[in-house]
Every structure is written in structure tokens, then in C-alpha cells.
Amino acid sequence: MDLYQQYPIRLRINGQEREFDVESWVTLLDLLRERAGLTGTKKGCDHGQCGACTVLVDGKRINSCLTLAVMQNDHEVTTIEGLAEGAQEDDALHPLQQAFIDHDAFQCGYCTPGQICSAAGLIAEGQAKTVDDVRELMSGNLCRCGAYPGITQAVIQVMGIKQDAKPGVASGADGFTTGAVLT
């Protein structure tokens, strides 16, 4: 058994077919950053606790640090570089990218690609109906600068959610998904 074997894989990354030969232990995150040249996706904790490495695989948000590149053979990956309309610098930003700018939803910016990919996944999932839902369902992305208010505003603006909507599926206010209901 050759432990150092290279495994040929094919991924569709941001609409482009790409082929790689990778060792078994290479994570999707390391493949994106170090072999595909896509450094927009960030390595924060490398343990699935911070969300900086969030990308979309087949349209679903995942932590790219906790999956192996070989496990994603034949799958479609979208990173922050693939969210905007086109590949040129003057092409239109994704609405989430523009909203993050509008709401100053970052300070250092390190968590931002993960935040935006996570928000794109959240919108596609269709479970969030209220501001509290958005907060709960963005809880997998930490921002150590504390830009949370701007991040939440950016996401609810794109979703068209009003501030005063009633609690919904993930609000915590109804005890459905979050901590103890304090009565």
C-alpha cells in the first residue's frame, strides 16, 4: 500500500474544469489556496470552528478545511473569486459583496470571504426569515473584529428582510434551535 500515492481528481472550480494530482491528506482548503492559486478562501482555525474557509460545494456551504480534496472529486466548488458576475475587475460584484461594502461589514477582512460564501449558502437554503434567523444561521462564521452588526445588516438587506419581522425557525426566541428559553 503506497501511503504517498497521488490521486488524480477533477473539480469544476468557479465554472472551470481543473485537474490535479493530490496526496490523500490534502484538504480542499489547501488545494484551493496552494494548488489552484485561489487564496481568497482563508485558513483561520483549520478545525471547522471559525468558518473563514467556507466555500460552496454543489451549491451548499461547507468548511473546506474539514474535507479532503480527493473526497470532492467530480464536484463543483464555488469560492469567493467565483461569486461576482464575471472574471474582469470591473464586472458587477455579487449583491452580497456590494452589501458588505455598503454596510462596512468588515474591519480586517480576513473572515469576509467565508462570511460572504456562508451568506450565499444561507440564502440558497431558504430557512432564514428574520434577523434573528440570520444571526443564528450565520453563527458558523466568527469575526474577531466584531463586525457582526454590519454583517447582519448586509445579509438582511440582500434578503429583503425587515428588522421587525417576527421570530422564526432559528431565532432562539421561540426556543426552537438555540439556548434555553428564559421565562
Added chain:
Amino acid sequence: MKPFAFTQPKDVDGVLAQLALDGARPVAGGTNLLDLMKEGVMSPSQLVDINLLDKTGLDGIEASEGGLRLGALARNADTAYHDTVRKRYPLLSSAILAGASPQLRNMATNGGNLLQRTRCVYFYDVGTPCNKREPGTGCPAKHGINRQLAILGTSEQCIATHPSDMCVALRALDASVHVRSASGERVIPFAEFHRLPGDRPELDSTLQPGELITHITLPDADRFVKHSAYIKVRDRLSYAFALVSVAAALDLAEDGTIRAARIALGGVAHKPWRVEEAEQQLAGQPASETVFAAAAERILQGARGYGQNDFKLTLAKNAIVQALTTAMRGTEHAKGERA
């Protein structure tokens, strides 16, 4: 990570053949196993990627024989948001959504959720002794950092907790775990799937080497639909492991008399903790905080703290009363409306 071989069989028999090899481990979501491999806590010589088994239907979620059948490869998020699960098993849906983050729930599978390992800091830190990681080296947790750890069913050798939320609901709802190996199939009642540490803390469950979880079944639970609640108490409001969690379900008569009750606890033991005797004592009683408190006393019988986690003795009792009271008022469904 230490180097390892990788295979990706296309059918269950192929997976079972690979799993029979020494040092082989299955990987599906990878959310816990790959992290443990990065930390050097686990170092399998071969990973058997079972994700291609989705094409064999191992990722299905369906109502069956008056109950529910959850494929081992179905993702936690797909399970929690599934229409049937939400409508007929809201307790399970709530418990799953109380765990991890949306990204992790998109990756993690139902089978993997059962097999996730304790988050005890000593288990994770290969620079310290740990009887679960390296049998015979000792347990620093008993006199060390144990805020998160167990108060029930502990042993001299280990006070680890099982970290799952989903499993607490599965225990309350009397699930069964269906497994396959080269020698055939068997069904493990949920109560017997996870084990107490005793003098073999390295064993989390009764799953045998070479066995693969194929699916989980739940019996009909319609009588609990109107009155169930999952309460999770943790150090921050979201995305944290439970200090204490409670899955509570009541079957109430029109006059408020308890016909049947289910209560399971997370964050307090090496397995989801359930005392069926306490549930039986509730039957026939009027639903009230007083009788809930008596049940809580019974469930916590024999509990002991280890210093930093002493507060859990009180917290667990209060959480039980809170969960049963919340359940009594009515299950809170997806739209914030009571059933």
C-alpha cells in the same frame, strides 16, 4: 495528518471489504474524524470514503412502517429540514439544529453524528495522558478542566461526555441503529449503542470493527408531536457544545394528565442519559412543575461533580423542569407557532 491510504468503494460490499482491513476507518462528512487526524488523536492507516454509497440509497430519508428511516449518509441539515421529520419528529429536528453550525450540518452525516467523539480537552491534547486515547495513561480531567464533563455514569478511568445533540433526541424517541458487516446485519437498540466508560473508556460504542451503520429507524412518535422540546444550555447562545441539554416529550390527556413522558439528557454522561423509571413515575400524574421536579430528582440520582462541573447537578435539574414545562405548553414549530 499522518499519511494514509484512501479508497472510495462504489457499493456497500466494497466498503465492508475495505473496512475489514486493519487500521481502516470509514469517512463520510469528515467533520470530526479529519479534525482528530490533524490533531494526531486518531491516525487510521486507511480511510474508506463511503460518500459514493449515496447512489445506493444510503442517504435516503423516508417514512416507513409507521415510523421513520434515516439513511446513515443523509446529512444532518437535510434530516433536520426534511418535511416529515419537522412535522412528525419536531424533537429530532430541534436537537439537530441545536448542534454545530450550518456548514457542519451540511457536511455531517447521521451515521457520523452517532460516532463523533468526546470533546474533552485532554482527549484532544496528545501531550497529556488520557485513558480514552491511550488506555492506562490516566485521567487528568477528574482533577482538572472538567467544566464540560460528566456527572453521571462516570468511572475512575473516564469522565468524558458524548457531544451529540441529535443522539439525545434519538435516545428519547427509542431509535434503533442498523448495521452491516461481512458476517451479516444486526439491529442495536439506541440504549445499547453508546456505552458507559467503565474500565474500557477507549470504546465509545458497541459498534464492532468492520461494521458499518446503514440506517437509523424510529418508531411512530405522533403522540409526542404536540408536546416536545429540546433545551440546550451552553456557554454562548449558538455554536457551542452543551453544558446540559434535555430532550423532553409528553403525551398529555385533555385534562392535562400525563399519559407518557420521555426525558433524555445530553452533556452529562458518556452516552445520552435516560431513566425510564422516572418517566413511568410521571405517567398518570397531572403535568406540573412539582411533578417535573420530582422526576428531575430521580433522574439525577447518583450524580456527582468533579469540581468545575459541580454546577451541572443543579443546572441539569432545572433544565429538566424547563424542558418539560416548555413541552407542556406546546411544541414550538418552525414558524414560531404552537402545535
